[in-house]
Amino acid sequence: MTTRTSRFFAAVVLLASPLAADGGWTQFRGGPEQHGIAETTLPAELQVAWTFEIPDGIEATAAIAAGKAYVGGLDGKLYALGLADGKLLWTYEAGEDEIKSSPLVLGDTVYFGDEYGRFHAVDAANGERRWVTEAEAGVTGSPNLASSPGKDPCVLFGSYDAFIYCVAPKDGTVIWKVETEGYVHGTPAVSAGRAISSGCDGFLRMLDAATGAEVRKVPAGGYVAASPSVDGGRAIFGTFQNQVLSIDLASGEIAWTYEDPERPFPFYSSAAVTDRLVIVGGRDKRVHAIDKSSGKAVWTHTLRGRVDASPVVVGEKVYVADQSGVVAALHLKDGSVAWQFETGDGFTASPAVGEGHLVIGTQSGVVYGFAGGKP
Numbered sequence: 001m002t003t004r005t006s007r008f009f010a011a012v013v014l015l016a017s018p019l020a021a022d023g024g025w026t027q028f029r030g031g032p033e034q035h036g037i038a039e040t041t042l043p044a045e046l047q048v049a050w051t052f053e054i055p056d057g058i059e060a061t062a063a064i065a066a067g068k069a070y071v072g073g074l075d076g077k078l079y080a081l082g083l084a085d086g087k088l089l090w091t092y093e094a095g096e097d098e099i100k101s102s103p104l105v106l107g108d109t110v111y112f113g114d115e116y117g118r119f120h121a122v123d124a125a126n127g128e129r130r131w132v133t134e135a136e137a138g139v140t141g142s143p144n145l146a147s148s149p150g151k152d153p154c155v156l157f158g159s160y161d162a163f164i165y166c167v168a169p170k171d172g173t174v175i176w177k178v179e180t181e182g183y184v185h186g187t188p189a190v191s192a193g194r195a196i197s198s199g200c201d202g203f204l205r206m207l208d209a210a211t212g213a214e215v216r217k218v219p220a221g222g223y224v225a226a227s228p229s230v231d232g233g234r235a236i237f238g239t240f241q242n243q244v245l246s247i248d249l250a251s252g253e254i255a256w257t258y259e260d261p262e263r264p265f266p267f268y269s270s271a272a273v274t275d276r277l278v279i280v281g282g283r284d285k286r287v288h289a290i291d292k293s294s295g296k297a298v299w300t301h302t303l304r305g306r307v308d309a310s311p312v313v314v315g316e317k318v319y320v321a322d323q324s325g326v327v328a329a330l331h332l333k334d335g336s337v338a339w340q341f342e343t344g345d346g347f348t349a350s351p352a353v354g355e356g357h358l359v360i361g362t363q364s365g366v367v368y369g370f371a372g373g374k375p
Contacts, residue, residue, distance in 0.1 A: 113139020238267020
């Protein structure tokens with residue numbers, strides 16, 4: 001690598017890390033392994049600091065970086081808002097197609113896809129277009145950063161054209177792409193030089209991040225829309241066959257399977273993973289906390305609507321949102337409610353938590369910025 005490339009590589013790896021010094025939320029699920037853990041603090045009682053309205057609604061989770069919240073709308077626009085006050089800083093028009101792909105912020109660039117199949121790189125400071133690369137169908141999942149020793153980094157994303165793409169961050173050049181057997185809805189995780197993707201074709205794929213070569217393919221037993229979380233050498237995700245799976249990446253064996261025999265419902269939500277628990281929302285209107293080692297139920301919490309939004313862990317609480325319009329903080333120890341706010345409007349987007357704020361958009365298009373109350 002050249003000196004310039006080496007510096008670029010180091011910068012994007014640092015900024016993609018969930019342990020970034022600013023405590024931001026620079027990508028869907030918070031970091032490359034997609035644990036869903038925020039490295040910031042929130043007050044016990046959150047209050048609405050601001051709201052902002054986006055026409056046509058919101059399904060994409062926001063990104064938070066350097067005092068800004070980046071939110072994609074179903075109106076085909078990406079919005080940059082001031083994190084402190086919610087004021088509009090700039091708008092980028094991606095096109096007429098919806099944005100469901102949550103942004104990835106790397107340094108001074110924001111990356112995301114749209115439903116036409118275009119993958120965009122935008123200047124984070126002013127919203128000017130840097131480049132666009134096109135897939136053959138919609139890009140619903142969010143991007144992730146893949147890095148390998150001695151290789152230039154690349155930005156990963158999946159498409160409904162059934163391919164996983166790896167493109168150069170600087171200009172969008174396709175470094176490699178791998179065909180799957182179905183839509184790629186979720187976001188590939190990145191761990192130990194591997195890109196790990198759970199797809200709608202019902203397989204978990206492990207790819208060499210540098211070349212795209214397939215390392216292993218494991219049957220998941222059904223359609224998967226959730227993005228995998230990788231922890232301790234295992235990939236953890238829910239399926240539309242009403243199960244949550246923990247798959248050993250070294251052997252390809254299923255370590256455990258979680259399923260509620262009395263109320264079997266699909267899992268669309270991506271899991272948050274702590275040192276002890278796997279926490280995932282279900283279409284049974286419940287949040288499930290599962291023992292990470294055994295796959296046994298620890299607790300469940302029932303909400304009024306199905307839980308498609310992915311949970312986010314902050315300290316000893318997990319923040320969840322449902323289709324009835326409730327956003328809540330639950331105690332990790334037992335699932336009891338620590339804080340709750342009712343919007344009256346459903347959530348598909350997940351909470352984004354960073355820099356002392358929680359940002360989330362509703363299906364009708366209201367972005368809520370939560371923070372501490374005034375002294």
